[in-house]
Amino acid sequence: MSISExxxxxxxxxxxxxxxxxxxxxxxxxxxxxxCDMLNIDLGxxxxxxxxxxxNYGLTFGLDEAKRLFEPIFGVASENIIVGGNASLQLIYDxxxxxxxxxVSEKSDPWSTKPAKFLCPVPGYDRHFSIxxxxxxxxxxxxxxxxxxDMEMTERLVANDDNIKGMICVPMYSxxxxxxxSDEAVKRLAKMKTKAEDFRIFWDNAYGVHHLHDEPxxxxxxxxxxxxxxxxxxxxxxxxxxxxxxxxxxxxAVGSSSSNIDYIKKNISMQTICFDKINQLRHAKYFKNHDSxxxxxxxxxxIIEPKFNIVFDMLEQELAPLNLGEWNKPRGGYFIxxxxxxxxxxxxxxxxxxxxxxxxxxxxxxxYGVDPEDKNIxxxxxxxxVSELISAMEVFCASVKLASAELKQN
Amino acid sequence: MSISExxxxxxxxxxxxxxxxxxxxxxxxxxxxxxCDMLNIDLGxxxxxxxxxxxNYGLTFGLDEAKRLFEPIFGVASENIIVGGNASLQLIYDxxxxxxxxxVSEKSDPWSTKPAKFLCPVPGYDRHFSIxxxxxxxxxxxxxxxxxxDMEMTERLVANDDNIKGMICVPMYSxxxxxxxSDEAVKRLAKMKTKAEDFRIFWDNAYGVHHLHDEPxxxxxxxxxxxxxxxxxxxxxxxxxxxxxxxxxxxxAVGSSSSNIDYIKKNISMQTICFDKINQLRHAKYFKNHDSxxxxxxxxxxIIEPKFNIVFDMLEQELAPLNLGEWNKPRGGYFIxxxxxxxxxxxxxxxxxxxxxxxxxxxxxxxYGVDPEDKNIxxxxxxxxVSELISAMEVFCASVKLASAELKQN
Numbered sequence: 024m025s026i027s028e029x030x031x032x033x034x035x036x037x038x039x040x041x042x043x044x045x046x047x048x049x050x051x052x053x054x055x056x057x058x059c060d061m062l063n064i065d066l067g068x069x070x071x072x073x074x075x076x077x078x079n080y081g082l083t084f085g086l087d088e089a090k091r092l093f094e095p096i097f098g099v100a101s102e103n104i105i106v107g108g109n110a111s112l113q114l115i116y117d118x119x120x121x122x123x124x125x126x127v128s129e130k131s132d133p134w135s136t137k138p139a140k141f142l143c144p145v146p147g148y149d150r151h152f153s154i155x156x157x158x159x160x161x162x163x164x165x166x167x168x169x170x171x172x173d174m175e176m177t178e179r180l181v182a183n184d185d186n187i188k189g190m191i192c193v194p195m196y197s198x199x200x201x202x203x204x205s206d207e208a209v210k211r212l213a214k215m216k217t218k219a220e221d222f223r224i225f226w227d228n229a230y231g232v233h234h235l236h237d238e239p240x241x242x243x244x245x246x247x248x249x250x251x252x253x254x255x256x257x258x259x260x261x262x263x264x265x266x267x268x269x270x271x272x273x274x275x276a277v278g279s280s281s282s283n284i285d286y287i288k289k290n291i292s293m294q295t296i297c298f299d300k301i302n303q304l305r306h307a308k309y310f311k312n313h314d315s316x317x318x319x320x321x322x323x324x325x326i327i328e329p330k331f332n333i334v335f336d337m338l339e340q341e342l343a344p345l346n347l348g349e350w351n352k353p354r355g356g357y358f359i360x361x362x363x364x365x366x367x368x369x370x371x372x373x374x375x376x377x378x379x380x381x382x383x384x385x386x387x388x389x390x391y392g393v394d395p396e397d398k399n400i401x402x403x404x405x406x407x408x409v410s411e412l413i414s415a416m417e418v419f420c421a422s423v424k425l426a427s428a429e430l431k432q433n
Numbered sequence: 434m435s436i437s438e439x440x441x442x443x444x445x446x447x448x449x450x451x452x453x454x455x456x457x458x459x460x461x462x463x464x465x466x467x468x469c470d471m472l473n474i475d476l477g478x479x480x481x482x483x484x485x486x487x488x489n490y491g492l493t494f495g496l497d498e499a500k501r502l503f504e505p506i507f508g509v510a511s512e513n514i515i516v517g518g519n520a521s522l523q524l525i526y527d528x529x530x531x532x533x534x535x536x537v538s539e540k541s542d543p544w545s546t547k548p549a550k551f552l553c554p555v556p557g558y559d560r561h562f563s564i565x566x567x568x569x570x571x572x573x574x575x576x577x578x579x580x581x582x583d584m585e586m587t588e589r590l591v592a593n594d595d596n597i598k599g600m601i602c603v604p605m606y607s608x609x610x611x612x613x614x615s616d617e618a619v620k621r622l623a624k625m626k627t628k629a630e631d632f633r634i635f636w637d638n639a640y641g642v643h644h645l646h647d648e649p650x651x652x653x654x655x656x657x658x659x660x661x662x663x664x665x666x667x668x669x670x671x672x673x674x675x676x677x678x679x680x681x682x683x684x685x686a687v688g689s690s691s692s693n694i695d696y697i698k699k700n701i702s703m704q705t706i707c708f709d710k711i712n713q714l715r716h717a718k719y720f721k722n723h724d725s726x727x728x729x730x731x732x733x734x735x736i737i738e739p740k741f742n743i744v745f746d747m748l749e750q751e752l753a754p755l756n757l758g759e760w761n762k763p764r765g766g767y768f769i770x771x772x773x774x775x776x777x778x779x780x781x782x783x784x785x786x787x788x789x790x791x792x793x794x795x796x797x798x799x800x801y802g803v804d805p806e807d808k809n810i811x812x813x814x815x816x817x818x819v820s821e822l823i824s825a826m827e828v829f830c831a832s833v834k835l836a837s838a839e840l841k842q843n
Binding site: 047049050052055059062063066069076077078079080081108109110112113116117120123124135150153154157158265269270271272290293294295296297298299300301302 | 457459460462465469472473476479486487488489490491518519520522523526530533534535545560563564567568675679680681682700703704705706707708709710711712
């Protein structure tokens with residue numbers, strides 16, 4: 024098809040005056056409906072299982088019954104878990120801020136005292152990068168393969184530079200590639216020698232139970248691997264129920280070694296009297312145990328799997344025959360990572376925008392917002408209703424074709 | 434009465450084996466019951482008045498209808514308010530952390546670059562002092578009179594030392610003295626010349642609607658006074674519903690100048706995707722407007738005023754005739770500030786503890802936990818049931834008498 028024909032098709036889609044948003048990994052209304060019974064659940068006498076009135080101050084580090092919900096995700100006992108407020112991102116920000124200002128332990132120097140650097144498997148999560156950028160921590164991109172970060176590069180870098188203080192990643196159904204780190208990658212991350220004694224891995228297990236396949240991926244327990252390898256304090260694991268119950272209305276948690284947890288507790292005691300225990304009680308009473316979270320997630324899958332399939336089908340039909348890009352088919356998570364021809368991502372996103380379809384900014388999946396090959400685009404299929412998703416993907420495919428044709432013409 | 438008689442009385446109380454806690458300003462169960470209907474309120478379609486689904490990500494800085502609840506407390510319009518999570522202490526910690534690491538504006542240096550100092554009206558709130566101590570900010574005590582902080586001392590200090598970066602205080606029904614700053618004090622704080630351009634007042638208006646009297650105190654609007662005085666960015670005002678609805682299960686807010694609010698928003702955008710909007714919606718739907726908060730607070734008063742009166746009566750009966758101390762009779766707030774003979778506070782609290790009554794640690798109301806005269810004790814009468822409060826106050830009065838007699842003997 025000629026470029027003028029492609030432009031005609033694009034212009035006819037643009038003339039529809041769409042207003043669609045596929046920019047963020049947000050649950051759709053039907054997914055949010057799944058948990059609404061929780062909002063009217065009988066909270067009895069508002070007491071925790073330990074008899075504590077959840078309506079009052081106290082229990083700074085969370086209810087035991089809420090901690091237990093997260094045990095299987097973290098692979099640690101509840102005493103190594105802190106249940107926080109509504110957002111794991113806040114826990115992650117606070118962990119970076121704490122290390123930056125005070126160090127990662129009583130014995131270590133604040134990261135601010137040296138030009139700290141972080142390894143960032145790419146493509147990755149833009150909000151992680153924003154936190155590091157806020158603190159002026161230099162980000163070093165490490166390519167992700169299907170098995171996890173490039174481990175040879177990772178091992179070499181951390182062994183030789185004691186300003187490299189950490190790595191931040193989504194190790195299961197990664198954002199946006201949907202990659203789950205292999206057992207080997209997890210073991211090597213746990214074992215590798217780091218020149219910095221205060222090196223920490225920020226393991227954002229946001230999608231640990233968000234499967235889209237009968238044979239879900241499995242992620243090795245990095246906390247116990249770190250312990251076995253003699254590096255017990257290397258990792259902080261984060262998660263939340265934002266995409267289990269309510270996005271921004273759930274509860275979050277961090278799990279780590281006893282010594283890390285003790286240190287975090289000291290700092291949290293200065294920050295707050297307690298988190299919202301009523302919401303923790305609501306979650307604990309609603310789910311009772313981790314198994315019912317697993318069941319609950321099947322309902323999410325039933326709603327969003329068809330949306331992922333629509334995207335796969337349309338990409339397959341429209342773009343595969345033309346070799347205009349590659350994409351992953353993740354077994355879970357929230358995203359489809361599309362790699363177009365080099366140099367087309369920004370233009371594609373711009374064309375989508377002009378036609379009324381908002382896509383995550385090109386480059387957002389890389390540190391500093393710069394995709395060196397300008398090819399990666401994150402597709403977030405969960406939020407729009409099916410009819411809108413189809414319209415949006417029509418615009419997306421037409422935009423990829425037009426951007427690719429323009430590239431070839433220049 | 435001889436010291437041995439006092440000791441006999443004390444020992445007989447001790448032998449009861451009490452286990453009572455008057456250490457913190459916590460609401461009692463009956464107060465928490467007042468708001469429980471909110472937990473089952475019909476949230477309709479979960480949409481904000483602007484049509485936003487509160488169960489999903491977004492509206493980072495809070496619902497407009499939640500912001501409006503706080504307008505009369507802050508004396509600013511809702512666009513100058515951010516509604517946060519469950520704890521104003523977190524907002525205060527974050528504001529100190531932000532100033533310490535990044536400065537109070539794009540133009541100013543981080544407080545960490547110099548040996549920062551703060552003015553602390555005393556006696557004051559221990560958790561404020563803990564935050565400052567965490568960041569190594571030197572605390573300078575400023576005596577509180579019935580009209581507010583010693584303004585001559587305050588003005589002199591801030592005019593001459595550009596390392597003095599701020600003041601932190603509870604300006605209405607202060608913790609623990611129950612003092613409300615006079616109009617003159619507020620105006621002088623707003624007007625005073627500070628050598629530091631990046632000087633900030635942390636105005637923790639925690640008890641702005643917590644009246645215990647038919648003629649409640651009134652606090653001048655410091656935000657507009659600062660604006661009038663040409664120092665619009667001088668003050669951050671904080672509050673929460675922790676002692677209106679649920680302690681640790683409410684919502685909090687910060688109000689300030691547009692330029693401060695814009696700067697805070699930039700930082701919050703890095704910290705979180707949004708706060709818990711479902712709880713904001715719950716509060717907004719339950720209260721609808723500030724007037725119904727005023728009505729609601731009358732119910733709180735009906736529960737806690739008798740408890741304050743019990744404490745006043747027992748102090749009056751037991752200690753006034755002996756001239757063993759002085760105390761305030763606040764028109765609102767959560768505390769009674771007791772000043773015993775110099776050098777008796779620690780011993781009194783220790784005697785109470787040995788007899789099974791936990792009182793706030795002596796010294797806690799001063800920076801670094803050191804009361805230079807060892808005389809101030811914070812009494813928190815709200816939490817215990819009336820019968821326990823009476824028992825606890827019997828122990829307290831007996832302990833004051835014994836500690837005073839021991840002092841005179843030595």
